[in-house]
Amino acid sequence: MKGEIIINEEVVPNVHRLVLSAPVIAKRAKPGQFVIIIPDEVGERIPFTLSDWSPEDGTITIFYQEAGVSTMKLTRMKPGNVIHTLVGPLGRPSKIEKFGTVLLGGGCYGLGAIYPLAKAFKEAGNRVIGLFEARTTYIVYNEEKLREVVDELYIVTADGSRGLRGHVPEALPYILEKEGKIDYAHFIGCTYMMMVSSRGTKEHNIPTIVAMNTLMVDGTGMCGICRVEVDGNTKFACVDGPDFDGHKVNWDMVFARKHAYVAEENMAYQFYRTQMDGAVNKCAKNRKEGA
Amino acid sequence: MSKRKDGLTPKERMAIPRAKMPEQNPSARAANFEEVPLGLTPEQAMEEAKRCLDCRKQPCVHGCPVAVQIPEFIKLVGEGKFGEAAKLIKETNVLPAVTGRVCPQETQCEGDCTLFKKYGGVSIGALERFVADYERNNNLVEIPPKPKPTGKKVAIIGSGPSGLTVAGDLILQGHAVTVFEALHEAGGVLVYGIPEFRLPKEIVAAEVDYLVQQGVNFELNVVAGMTITMDEILEEFDAVYIGVGAGLPWFMRIEGEELNGVLSANEYLTRSNLMKGYLFPDYDSPLPQGKHVCVVGGGNVAMDAARTAKRLGAKVTIVYRRAREQLPARGEEVHHADEEGIVFQLLSNPVKILGKDGKVSGMECIRMELGEPDASGRRRPIPIGGSNFEFECDQVIISIGAGANPLLTKTMPDLDLNKWGYIVVDENNRTNISKVWAGGDIVTGSATVIEAMGAGRIAARSIHAELLGLPQPTSEKEEE
Ligand SMILES: Cc1cc2nc3c(=O)[nH]c(=O)nc-3n(C[C@H](O)[C@H](O)[C@H](O)COP(=O)(O)OP(=O)(O)OC[C@H]3O[C@@H](n4cnc5c(N)ncnc54)[C@H](O)[C@@H]3O)c2cc1C
Ligand SMILES: Cc1cc2nc3c(=O)[nH]c(=O)nc-3n(C[C@H](O)[C@H](O)[C@H](O)COP(=O)(O)OP(=O)(O)OC[C@H]3O[C@@H](n4cnc5c(N)ncnc54)[C@H](O)[C@@H]3O)c2cc1C
Ligand code: SF4
Ligand code: FES
Numbered sequence: 001m002k003g004e005i006i007i008n009e010e011v012v013p014n015v016h017r018l019v020l021s022a023p024v025i026a027k028r029a030k031p032g033q034f035v036i037i038i039p040d041e042v043g044e045r046i047p048f049t050l051s052d053w054s055p056e057d058g059t060i061t062i063f064y065q066e067a068g069v070s071t072m073k074l075t076r077m078k079p080g081n082v083i084h085t086l087v088g089p090l091g092r093p094s095k096i097e098k099f100g101t102v103l104l105g106g107g108c109y110g111l112g113a114i115y116p117l118a119k120a121f122k123e124a125g126n127r128v129i130g131l132f133e134a135r136t137t138y139i140v141y142n143e144e145k146l147r148e149v150v151d152e153l154y155i156v157t158a159d160g161s162r163g164l165r166g167h168v169p170e171a172l173p174y175i176l177e178k179e180g181k182i183d184y185a186h187f188i189g190c191t192y193m194m195m196v197s198s199r200g201t202k203e204h205n206i207p208t209i210v211a212m213n214t215l216m217v218d219g220t221g222m223c224g225i226c227r228v229e230v231d232g233n234t235k236f237a238c239v240d241g242p243d244f245d246g247h248k249v250n251w252d253m254v255f256a257r258k259h260a261y262v263a264e265e266n267m268a269y270q271f272y273r274t275q276m277d278g279a280v281n282k283c284a285k286n287r288k289e290g291a
Numbered sequence: 292m293s294k295r296k297d298g299l300t301p302k303e304r305m306a307i308p309r310a311k312m313p314e315q316n317p318s319a320r321a322a323n324f325e326e327v328p329l330g331l332t333p334e335q336a337m338e339e340a341k342r343c344l345d346c347r348k349q350p351c352v353h354g355c356p357v358a359v360q361i362p363e364f365i366k367l368v369g370e371g372k373f374g375e376a377a378k379l380i381k382e383t384n385v386l387p388a389v390t391g392r393v394c395p396q397e398t399q400c401e402g403d404c405t406l407f408k409k410y411g412g413v414s415i416g417a418l419e420r421f422v423a424d425y426e427r428n429n430n431l432v433e434i435p436p437k438p439k440p441t442g443k444k445v446a447i448i449g450s451g452p453s454g455l456t457v458a459g460d461l462i463l464q465g466h467a468v469t470v471f472e473a474l475h476e477a478g479g480v481l482v483y484g485i486p487e488f489r490l491p492k493e494i495v496a497a498e499v500d501y502l503v504q505q506g507v508n509f510e511l512n513v514v515a516g517m518t519i520t521m522d523e524i525l526e527e528f529d530a531v532y533i534g535v536g537a538g539l540p541w542f543m544r545i546e547g548e549e550l551n552g553v554l555s556a557n558e559y560l561t562r563s564n565l566m567k568g569y570l571f572p573d574y575d576s577p578l579p580q581g582k583h584v585c586v587v588g589g590g591n592v593a594m595d596a597a598r599t600a601k602r603l604g605a606k607v608t609i610v611y612r613r614a615r616e617q618l619p620a621r622g623e624e625v626h627h628a629d630e631e632g633i634v635f636q637l638l639s640n641p642v643k644i645l646g647k648d649g650k651v652s653g654m655e656c657i658r659m660e661l662g663e664p665d666a667s668g669r670r671r672p673i674p675i676g677g678s679n680f681e682f683e684c685d686q687v688i689i690s691i692g693a694g695a696n697p698l699l700t701k702t703m704p705d706l707d708l709n710k711w712g713y714i715v716v717d718e719n720n721r722t723n724i725s726k727v728w729a730g731g732d733i734v735t736g737s738a739t740v741i742e743a744m745g746a747g748r749i750a751a752r753s754i755h756a757e758l759l760g761l762p763q764p765t766s767e768k769e770e771e
Contacts, residue, residue, distance in 0.1 A: 024518060038475060044566060044576040045475075069575050085475040087512035217566070217576075220473050220514060221696050222483075222538040223558035229549065234542065239698055253549050256649040264577030271572040 003086035005079050006059060011141045016064050016075055023058030025088045031116040032094025032211065032243055036219045038085035039073040046070045047216045049113040049188065050089060063112030069268040090219045091242045098125045100183035105131040105168055105197055107189025112142045114188055119149045127151050129179060133193055137162035169200030182206050187246065191254060198246030208246035212237040214257065229253050295366060301344055309411040310339035317630040321601050324487045324569055327627055336421045340369035343413050346405050351415060354403030356745045359383045361400060361415055368418055377426035380419060385459040386452060386744065388427060388494045389481060391420025394741050395621045427497055434504050438465035443758040446471065446528040448515045448699065451479020452740045453731030454534035455498065456747030458507045464755050468507045473514040476565060479536055483565040486595050516699040530726050530754045533714065534747065537732035539696040542689055547644025552581065552651030556596040556690035563599050581605050581686025585654055587641055588690030594624040596688045597633050607633045612640040612659050612672040640674065644687055653683040693737055711736065719753035719763055720746055728754055
């Protein structure tokens with residue numbers, strides 16, 4: 001499968017919304033699943049959460065942040081361009097049931113990615129409380145869209161420029177006081193946010209699911225790079241997850257493993273940038289021809 | 292069979308020295324990813340062909356899992372009819388350029404050859420490779436005429452050697468064939484596992500292209516069970532072949548395995564081969580480069596990982612718990628690894644991976660001795676108490692085997708699996724579900740390319756019979 005780009009726009013600084021034509025995936029997608037993209041011929045396989053889809057239009061939406069070479073390449077692609085490889089939906093769908101009151105927290109790309117979950121939890125008869133966590137007010141996005149499907153939306157900013165100040169753990173007591181009780185929580189965002197949030201909900205004994213975003217290659221259970229330790233057992237995030245019990249994930253290990261390829265990732269990024277700037281094309285070209 | 296034209300006596304044949312395939316020299320090749328054996332010249336091939344005694348009992352053919360007509364093709368090589376020889380092989384083996392390179396000939400055809408013990412078997416693998424390369428390089432590959440369509444549709448899940456074989460066989464019978472492949476390139480282990488220096492990817496691409504030209508439809512980036520469900524496939528197709536391989540990497544479950552710098556051979560080889568990580572940063576996927584890489588395991592996969600690391604400039608040690616004679620890898624791979632300067636730390640088993648700041652810093656092993664033979668017939672390694680030792684390394688590649696990937700099978704609750712998760716089939720490779728066949732590593736566990744192809748052929752016959760309402764091939768047919 002390949003995906004033609006329909007929209008690729010920066011919605012707030014460093015968060016991009018990408019809409020792709022992908023009828024087969026749009027037909028099959030369920031909340032909590034992801035796709036893998038290879039931007040171009042020499043690209044790597046990178047996972048993104050399905051943040052919306054329309055079986056009627058045959059489109060899928062993802063929100064992404066520029067983090068390294070692959071996401072930078074994506075930012076430079078235009079409507080009409082075709083993504084080299086698009087595969088999905090992957091991962092187990094999230095568990096959607098009637099729990100009562102469900103707290104859905106998003107940070108970073110999660111502000112966009114919690115939308116399908118919110119919709120599904122709502123449809124399953126839950127009272128759905130949205131929570132946006134952001135560094136500051138001007139990087140909050142997707143608010144109107146989410147408000148359509150949640151009963152309440154809390155905004156938490158690290159600098160206090162909007163809503164509650166701090167992070168999820170600081171906001172929880174306030175939200176609990178207002179809502180009375182939270183039966184279930186689900187977080188999507190950067191690793192740090194998910195870890196801290198899980199710690200927060202643990203204090204209040206709220207069952208908590210996190211959507212792990214480990215490094216991945218194939219996304220089909222074949223390589224094992226996505227392994228995480230959950231409750232003492234090794235799990236592969238791509239096929240056993242990405243959702244896991246946030247109170248049982250070995251977070252220290254998750255953090256250590258994230259940095260497995262930092263040096264190489266940085267090198268790829270710098271290499272691509274200098275190439276784009278036209279500085280070192282010769283050596284790369286020669287090597288490719290030899291390949 | 293017609294008489295040989297060269298008129299040599301058996302004695303004269305046996306006096307001919309076994310052909311030596313030219314190879315890149317070890318120090319040069321340990322720094323590049325080009326193929327190591329360079330292939331026979333036409334003269335060498337014709338000379339080697341003269342060595343064949345044309346034995347009446349054809350032990351070589353019995354040693355071949357798909358019964359390639361070995362003496363017959365060798366005779367054609369001897370007469371310089373290379374193209375015809377290639378066609379003859381392809382009647383039983385659709386991927387000779389691949390198997391000529393990767394089959395463990397020393398335990399199959401060449402090992403059973405009459406000349407094996409005293410003179411060294413006829414170089415059947417080298418000859419097979421030679422004619423296949425000759426055919427491809429001289430554009431002698433002909434696309435067979437399109438057969439009359441049967442109107443039947445077959446889905447094949449997985450594009451490894453077994454899936455490709457089924458596709459090739461059934462397209463020739465006039466069925467419409469679609470191959471679903473989860474990854475972005477077709478070939479299975481041939482593209483993601485086996486490195487360029489052993490099997491150039493252009494060869495696999497040429498084989499896939501040959502099928503495309505015959506009308507096989509490849510649907511890449513389709514994960515059966517996820518992108519498309521089995522029910523949908525069964526609704527749309529008249530028969531389904533499952534050839535999804537055994538790709539789930541095993542870990543050792545020892546302390547330190549979560550450290551950065553520890554990876555499965557599957558990850559390492561996939562990054563290198565499928566993602567072209569060895570060309571990083573021209574390609575974006577990073578391939579970690581250790582200074583001292585320790586590979587755990589002794590099979591083909593371990594040799595491939597070790598030799599890849601060597602080519603990236605590392606010092607490489609292979610840790611294996613049995614002795615050299617028990618190394619399961621092809622003889623040629625062990626020999627090449629040796630020549631390239633890879634160290635074998637035999638009769639040793641890792642007990643702990645040592646780390647510093649979250650990264651690998653070394654390994655602790657225990658020495659082993661060999662006891663009684665186990666179920667596999669190999670002598671069981673037993674740890675020697677108190678013999679632990681440590682050494683430094685900064686990367687560990689785990690290559691102790693792989694199991695069944697449940698991604699597809701877990702979506703088919705009615706499918707019969709054995710206790711290891713492999714699919715159970717009958718002698719025609721039918722599963723317990725109607726219209727569904729299976730074969731290759733997902734049935735046998737990790738095996739060989741040619742066995743996976745053999746399984747594909749059996750299934751293809753059975754599928755063809757079923758689709759046309761003919762009697763099922765009996766087991767006697769398999770024996771031939
Ligand atoms: C199941 C899943 C769903 C995801 N969904 C989204 C999404 O919807 N939107 C989105 O923007 N990102 C998502 N991610 C993360 C995204 O895949 C990475 O940000 C991306 O791979 C970075 O690629 P890159 O080449 O641009 O950066 P790289 O060069 O690979 O990395 C640059 C920096 O980012 C860090 N990094 C790399 N991979 C990850 C990762 N998986 N998570 C966090 N940090 C990482 C690296 O450590 C490095 O410091 C998801 C990850 C997973 C596993
Ligand atoms: C590194 C390595 C080196 C080896 N060296 C040798 C050697 O020298 N000689 C030898 O004879 N054998 C060797 N082998 C073993 C040999 O490669 C295998 O036995 C053989 O490839 C098995 O073929 P297969 O068709 O059953 O499966 P595979 O080759 O494993 O192919 C299975 C394919 O199915 C795809 N797939 C899986 N799940 C799905 C799904 N749900 N939907 C769609 N597609 C799916 C996979 O992506 C893969 O492409 C080696 C194996 C490895 C890993
Ligand atoms: S066993 Fe050896 S010598 Fe005899 S026919 Fe086969 S290849 Fe020729
Ligand atoms: S990404 Fe390779 S096993 Fe999960």
